[in-house]
Amino acid sequence: METNDLKIFNEVAQLKSTIKAAEKLNYVQSTVSKRMVRLENQLGRKLFHRTNRGMALTEDGERFLDYTTRILATVSEMEEAFCLDKRQVRVGGTQAITQNYLQGYIFDESLSIFTKPTADLVQKLKAGMIDFILVNKKINDQKLKEVQRIKEKLVWTQAKRNNTELLENKILISREKDCPYRNATLEILKKQNQIEASVIEIDTLDIMVTMLETNNASAILPKKLVDSNEKLQVLPNQVQKQGIIYVYTTQEMPLNKGFKLL
Structure with a gap:
């Protein structure tokens, strides 16, 4: 306990x-x-x-x-x-990044994990409220520095019990405009002249995963997330555009303080 x-x-x-x-x-x-x-x-x-x-x-x-x-x-x-040092490394990530990469750190008492939208994470980082952020987009800001970059494989997914053809399903995307999974989905639909497909915007990743598990719906998500969910399957339909996770900190961050996502 x-x-x-x-x-x-x-x-x-x-x-x-x-x-x-x-x-x-x-x-x-x-x-x-x-x-x-x-x-x-x-x-x-x-x-x-x-x-x-x-x-x-x-x-x-x-x-x-x-x-x-x-x-x-x-x-x-x-x-x-006993004046114990309570200073933790504060790490922030988006919903998907926290669920896929940071859950294993949540109960590490040397770290404090924050889950926020990208814009909020950048704001908190610049305000000194967070030490590192993990986001899905490149940030051009002279006050920040990139310390790590990780490639992320994206795949089409739907429930294992769902035998409906991909484009006959409801297509789920995040409501967040900067979400790379949303943008990859819309880009593919546009290329295939399927922009009229039935697309539903979802507020949170948890809700999206639940809808995938229980409905005839499909979405583009990280393969790491799909592989960890026994109710979801990776579809053979290829996603050419792959994701990148960027780790940022401030220019003033001491060299002896670090966080590396393996």
Whole structure:
């Protein structure tokens, strides 16, 4: 059982919502939900009643909240008493990048992960609120410097249970105009004179993946994401345009402070 799990539990309990807790803690909502399920499995107790109106504590959840509140208070007191260095490397990514590449770092206590749209990440980086950002577009700004570049393979995908031809499906794209997966999709549809195809704009990656899993729908997404989802398949239709992930920091960032995405 990890201290971060207790912190997440406390936020979900107070806010009665995994979505609100994820926003406050700068996590992906699906990660918060998975950590709460894992915590319940470790304890062998159900901590929440899950309803359409949100998350409500069970009797065991109320008892556990009392323990976690005291534990977290003790941890905070210990850190203050021994002057422990709380300085973390703050890393920001978009929804897709966080889900595909940063989830493994979320519970590394030397790092703090933020999930925001690209424009917000750039703003926070320049304001000194984040140390590194991972984005899908090249940023031309003299105050920033590129420290790493990673190629990202993009593929067409749909549910394994979905046998419908690609262009007979609903085509899902992100509502974010700068999203490279959206732009690659629209570019292909235009080249194939299929711009009139039934395209649906989606607000979040989690919703898009759920819609792919449960409907006759297709989308262009990173192969890494598709390979990690047992309900999705890679389609044979080729995506010529591939993605690039750029890692940026500020020009003033000390040389002894770094973050490298493997």
